[in-house]
Amino acid sequence: MFLRTVLALCLSASAATADVSVVIHYLRQDIEQPPVLSNLDPIPEDLGLRGAELALKENTTTGRFLGQTYTMEVTHVPPGGDLPAAARSALALTDLIVLDAPAEALLAVADLPEAANALIFxxxxPDDSLRGADCRANLLHSLPSNAMRTDALAQFLVQRRWDDLALIAGTHPDDIAFADALHGSLTKFGLRLRSEKTWAFDADMRRTASQEVPLFTQDLRDHDILLIADEIHDFGRYIAYNTWDPRPVAGSEGLVPVTxxxxxxxWGAAQLQSRFDKLADRPMRSRDYAAWAAVRSIGEAVTRTGSGDTAALRTFLLGPDFELAGFKGRPMSYRNWNGQLRQPIPLVTDRALVAQAPLEGFLHQTSELDTLGQDRPESACTAF
Amino acid sequence: MLLLGKNTQKSVLIAGLAACLLAAPAQAEEIWVSNEKDDTISVIDVATMEVIRTLPTGERPRGIVFSHDYSVLYICASDSDTVQVMDPVSGEILHDLPSGEDPEQFVLHPDNRHLYIANEDDAITTVVDVVTRTVVAQIDVGIEPEGMAVSPDGKYVITTSETTNMAHWIDTQTQELVANTLVDSRPRHAEFTKNGTQLWVSAEIGGTLSVFDVETKAKEVTLEFAVKGVHPDRVQPVGFEFTEDEKTAFVALGPANHVAVVNADTYEVEEYILVGRRVWHMAFNADKSLLFTTNGVSGDVTVIDVASRKAIKTIKVGRFPWGAALRP
Known part of the structure; x- marks a missing residue:
């Protein structure tokens, strides 16, 4: 019954008016998830993809007013499938790829001859190596690195003066990578790791995880907070309230640094949350956000340059004029020395935002966001 | 959004109203403030600078505006998905208006009859006739419409879209878009000035204010801000208002916790005034000698003396004060 007026696409002189048609390919390598103790939190099958879809809708709305159109192709490669072949077919049609795959697979795609002039997100x-020695000029990162997340947590620990720490780490490669990043951050911010144990739930542990925890944590040296590296979310959920000493937990569980x-x-995030919820019928997660940020980055660059040319987009994305409003309170931009999207890192519990890094007092000569993760002077990346 | 004194016509209206008030029972000047997370409005008495009434509203009240004769107050009750109409004397909600989903800000056309409402969740601007209480039109705009402005002659209504980063120009005759101009990231607020020849738009994440020539709809100037001791990322312009002579603009800088004083002729920032935390919107008193700013995080209102450009008082209101409007 409401009259919805027809859009008048009259454009002003100041807006970029060239007709541009942008094709993005969302390419995903499905992987086998490792078994975990709890069935409480299944990983959504459309994780990541829904974020990309939302961003595509947003780009399309903006594009309507500017004569720019966006389309997205989606390919899922099954576990063990031929990702490079799928990437080649995708690259035959577009240079703009959003890639959801483990580090090795990412590099295999980025190193294809067909990808030489592509822009892959x-x-x-989260591997720090992809932002360091293994960086590639055609590879940008919309997901924060492990080090960005652990630096965010370390800043919080410094601010609270919780200097003495203990760590329990799992044995999955993701756990080990996160524990390595924690080590680096604790050193960087002058915190003391006083004891460290590996959680390998094997034949010596015959009761439930929660029953094992008091004994397991009995010999940890004095600590203010217990860090947990359990990125596959296997045992970590059983640690809190079961420790020998009453200590809060942080890292993969408890207080978690997230994308x-x-x-x-x-910061207007409520609007993004409700748009996502409406689209996906579930809350937005970190990987959804990273895919959203990748597709929105492309949209923002196309809007501002009026161009769909990959080289022009790359130059603009890495230049000083690019900024993405990411609903985290500060403009986000790409580090032009390793292609990482600078962004604040929320520190959250299940029910609340506790703090958001960079925290006040952590200063930087160019951007406070560069207090998180590898900074230019220590970067081993030479591809940029 | 404050609609007072934007042009001579309205000044005449105010003068006329003041004359009426002499005969009517004495009523003090008030600043009305919506408290987003308390579902209330705090009424501040300008003379005493104290909260004299707290009125319940619908959920998440944000934009507020009085009808031109001040007989009713319109309230964007965002989470109630409605615009409420309040009797400012009794504080009672008289009725609701259809508003589209999640109304955030709105502007009342000079005809005193058409409300243009930004529906933040729906990428739509809804036009409501407040007399017949019906939706006259819905106009597709960019994502997260927020800032609303109307030209003094009523010809154009502007909607800014926070995620699309545009000012959308709506022709009020046809209720259609006639132009879409790009601005910097997250445009939050828009105002016409200089007799309707200029449009100013603030960009929160961009950290800038854009000045457009209304005739050509081209961007003329981009203003930037730099507050000593505050990181540029935290300088986030949101609401702003012009002094009576339109020579000076006061610009709320959000989490920079300052209000910038801008020379509207030279576009130079002349001063930064420290106010409460996360300053968002503002309203002048009737003679524009005092400015009241809503400070979201600190839950208070700062009173600025316009002549001396000094903050002279802080008034505690509800949680997350958002909009402000004068009731003379």
Whole structure:
């Protein structure tokens, strides 16, 4: 009954008016998930993809007013499938790829001859090596690195003066990578790791995890907070309240540094959350956010340059004029020495945003966001 | 959004109203403030600078605006998905208006009859006739419409879209878009000035204010801000208002916790005034000698003396004060 007026696409002189048609390919390598103790939190099958879809809708709305159109192709490669072959077919049609795959697979795609002039967004792999020695000029990272997350947590520990720490780490490669990043951050911010144990739930542990925890944590030296590296979310959930000493937990459980969480509601985030919820019928997660940020980055660059040319987009994305409003309170931009999207890191519990890094007092000569993760002077990346 | 004194016509209206008030029972000047997370409005008495009434509203009240004769107050009750109409004397909600989903800000056309409402969740601007209480039109705009402005002659209504990063120009005759101009990231607020020849738009994440020539719809100037001791990322312009002579603009800088004083002729920032935390919107008193800013995080209102450009008082209101409007 309401009259919805027809869009008048009259454009002003100041807006970029060239007709541009942008094709993005969302390419995903499905992987076998390792078994975990709890069945409480299944990983959504459309993780990541929904974020990309939302961003595509947003780009399309903006594009309507500017004569720019966006389309997205989606390919899922089954576990063990031929990702490079799928990448080649995708690259035959577009240079703009959002890639959801583990680090090795990402590099295999980035190193294809067909990808030489492509712009690939890593929306899934947190490996610090991809931002360092293994960086590639055609590979940008919309997902924060492990070090960005652990630096965020370390800043919080410094601010609270919780200097003495203990760590329990799992044995999955993701756990080990996260524990390595924690080590680096604790050193960087002058915190003391006083004891460290590996959780390998093997034949010596015959009771439930929660029953094992008091004994397991009895011999940890005095600590202010207990760090947990359990990125596959296997045992970590059973640690809190079961420790020998009453200590809060942080890291993969408890107080968690994240890319995104449903508890982020400031800075206009409530609107993004509700748009996502409406689209996906579930809360937005970190990987959804990374895919969203990748596709929105492309949209923002196309809007501002009026161009769909990959080289022009790359130059603009890495230049000083690019900024993405990411609903985290500060403009986000790409580090032009390793292709990482600078972004704040929320520190969250299940129910609330506790703090958001960079925290006040952690200063930097160019951007406070560069207090998180590898900074230019220590970067081993030479591809840029 | 404050609609007072934007042009001579309205000044005449105010003068006329003041004359009426002499005969009517004495009523003090008030600043009305919506408290987003308390579902209330705090009424501040300008003379005493104290909260004299707290009125319940619908959920998450944000934009507020009085009808031109001040007989009713319109309230964007965002989470109630409605615009409420309040009797400012009794504080009672008289009725609701259809508003589209999640109304955030709105502007009342000079005809005193058409409300243009930004529906933040729906990428739509809804036009409501407040007399017949019906939706006249819905106009597709960019994602997260927020800032609303109307030209003094009523010809154009502007909607800014926070995620699409545009100012959308709506022709109020046809209720259609006639132009879409790009601005910097997260445009939050828009105002016409200089007799309707200029449009100013603030960009929160961009950290800038864009000045457009209304005739050509081309961007003329981009203003930037630099507050000593505050990181540029935290300088986030949101609401702003012009002094009576339109020579000076006061610009709320959000989490920078300052209000910038901008020379509207030279576009130079002349001063930064420290106010409460996360300053968002503002309203002048009737003679524009005092400015009241809403400070979201600190839950208070700062009173700025316009002549001396000094903050002279802080008034505690509800949680997350958002909009402000004068009731003379």
């Amino acid at each position: 890593n929306a899934s792999a 995104w969480s449903h508890v982020v509601e400031q």
